[in-house]
Amino acid sequence: MASKKNINAGMVGMGMIFDETYRPFFESAHKDGLYDRQFGDVSVNLSAVATRTGSRAEKYQAIAGGKVHPFESFAGDDAVDQMLQSGIDLACVATPDDRHYEASKKVLEAGKHLIVEKPSVLTMQQLDELVTLAEEKNVLAKVVYHKLLDPDHKKLRTLYADNILSHVNSGYCTLLEPKLISGSQFSEWITGRNPGTYVAVHYIKLIDFSFPGKLKTVMATGQRGIVAEKDSNTWDSCQLRMIYEYDSGREAAFDIHTSWVTPDNFPGYVEQEVQFRFDNGLWNGHSRKRGVECTVEDKTPITMKNSINNHYNGSFLEPWGERSQRGYGIEVIERFAREVSYVEHGGEDSERANRLNEMNQLDYNNLSADRQTVAVVQALEAILEKQAQGIPDTVVRINDSNGGLVLYTPGSSDHEVLYDGEV
Numbered sequence: 001m002a003s004k005k006n007i008n009a010g011m012v013g014m015g016m017i018f019d020e021t022y023r024p025f026f027e028s029a030h031k032d033g034l035y036d037r038q039f040g041d042v043s044v045n046l047s048a049v050a051t052r053t054g055s056r057a058e059k060y061q062a063i064a065g066g067k068v069h070p071f072e073s074f075a076g077d078d079a080v081d082q083m084l085q086s087g088i089d090l091a092c093v094a095t096p097d098d099r100h101y102e103a104s105k106k107v108l109e110a111g112k113h114l115i116v117e118k119p120s121v122l123t124m125q126q127l128d129e130l131v132t133l134a135e136e137k138n139v140l141a142k143v144v145y146h147k148l149l150d151p152d153h154k155k156l157r158t159l160y161a162d163n164i165l166s167h168v169n170s171g172y173c174t175l176l177e178p179k180l181i182s183g184s185q186f187s188e189w190i191t192g193r194n195p196g197t198y199v200a201v202h203y204i205k206l207i208d209f210s211f212p213g214k215l216k217t218v219m220a221t222g223q224r225g226i227v228a229e230k231d232s233n234t235w236d237s238c239q240l241r242m243i244y245e246y247d248s249g250r251e252a253a254f255d256i257h258t259s260w261v262t263p264d265n266f267p268g269y270v271e272q273e274v275q276f277r278f279d280n281g282l283w284n285g286h287s288r289k290r291g292v293e294c295t296v297e298d299k300t301p302i303t304m305k306n307s308i309n310n311h312y313n314g315s316f317l318e319p320w321g322e323r324s325q326r327g328y329g330i331e332v333i334e335r336f337a338r339e340v341s342y343v344e345h346g347g348e349d350s351e352r353a354n355r356l357n358e359m360n361q362l363d364y365n366n367l368s369a370d371r372q373t374v375a376v377v378q379a380l381e382a383i384l385e386k387q388a389q390g391i392p393d394t395v396v397r398i399n400d401s402n403g404g405l406v407l408y409t410p411g412s413s414d415h416e417v418l419y420d421g422e423v
């Protein structure tokens with residue numbers, strides 16, 4: 001029996017991440033609905049999509065059959081505006097990084113709940129605007145950081161929160177993407193972009209959320225010459241350092257190395273490794289080497305990879321015969337749909353403001369809690385841009401006497417205020 005409670009969803013951008021996480025979520029929601037004792041049985045429908053050309057939407061419609069709710073497809077310059085007028089309750093924004101802000105702003109202005117891919121936006125100024133808009137319109141504004149839902153990272157955070165691992169001193173993370181990403185997948189929008197904003201941001205958030213402290217300093221450097229000219233502002237790889245200060249007055253430093261020029265015949269989809277050092281312990285994690293290594297003649301490591309991350313997103317034949325696609329990459333989208341269902345259907349209308357407030361307290365995905373992560377992204381982008389202009393080794397300090405985000409150049413007494421409010 002169909003539920004009388006509906007949440008209609010819109011989708012902006014239907015690229016790789018739509019296919020990996022949103023599509024399987026909407027297909028499973030269409031089949032099984034969403035149930036919770038607090039909000040009952042809710043139908044979550046993908047009802048409209050907005051893309052640049054409409055071709056990916058058409059392709060999906062052609063193969064989806066009855067697997068997903070029938071949806072309207074809008075294309076062209078005013079696609080997002082049309083989608084927003086089509087009677088949706090929430091919108092997911094999965095456009096390239098530097099196009100999140102524009103679409104997200106429209107979503108919130110239209111009074112729709114928002115979930116945007118990481119990094120939410122590229123500047124503190126944009127973040128301030130979106131957070132203010134969400135407050136004015138009484139809707140949720142959330143961002144996807146699925147690594148926070150990885151069971152290994154949940155365990156790390158739990159051990160730290162419970163003080164079994166005490167005071168983090170330093171750490172490193174690395175995430176290397178294949179050349180395929182920079183060479184073909186993102187070739188349309190890669191000019192002027194870097195792999196740090198795209199993937200280091202996962203670890204920036206993991207550190208910021210798991211080891212809560214005050215961000216003090218951001219440093220970075222990068223390499224060029226494979227994806228584009230060596231003097232351009234398009235980056236092959238970059239290295240980021242963040243320094244945090246904790247309530248005790250003690251500091252910690254974290255290095256995050258990223259690239260999108262790893263050979264395509266690398267045995268895993270991506271290389272992901274972390275090490276965190278504490279006063280009383282050490283955490284070593286390797287998301288690719290979690291245990292499975294599989295070789296298939298004529299397939300691995302090109303069309304299929306040797307080491308498979310079955311936790312993020314996998315297709316399975318379940319023991320009970322069903323085919324499924326699941327993992328924490330999909331769970332994170334479902335959580336957001338549950339949060340919206342709770343706000344809209346979790347009780348009396350007169351209590352909606354309380355439910356909204358409750359969901360706004362969830363720092364793992366709320367835009368208002370994304371401040372230090374966005375600050376690092378803005379600093380990284382500014383430092384790389386200076387390097388591309390021939391001014392290497394600049395440093396960004398956070399909340400010092402000159403402003404919230406302030407860029408300093410070695411050998412110069414000048415400084416540049418990137419953001420004057422408090423981060």
Ligand SMILES: NC(=O)c1ccc[n+]([C@@H]2O[C@H](COP(=O)([O-])OP(=O)(O)OC[C@H]3O[C@@H](n4cnc5c(N)ncnc54)[C@H](O)[C@@H]3O)[C@@H](O)[C@H]2O)c1
Binds near residue numbers: 016017052
């Ligand atoms: N959570 C994750 O681990 C993860 C993984 C990959 C990508 N992402 C994020 O998802 C976003 C999209 O990445 P992707 O890999 O799907 O990229 P993609 O290039 O495969 O797809 C981008 C899509 O956006 C559409 N698009 C571009 N400009 C648009 C506009 N102005 N209006 C409407 N649609 C527009 C494109 O046509 C395409 O369908 C990025 O922000 C990326 O950081 C997240």
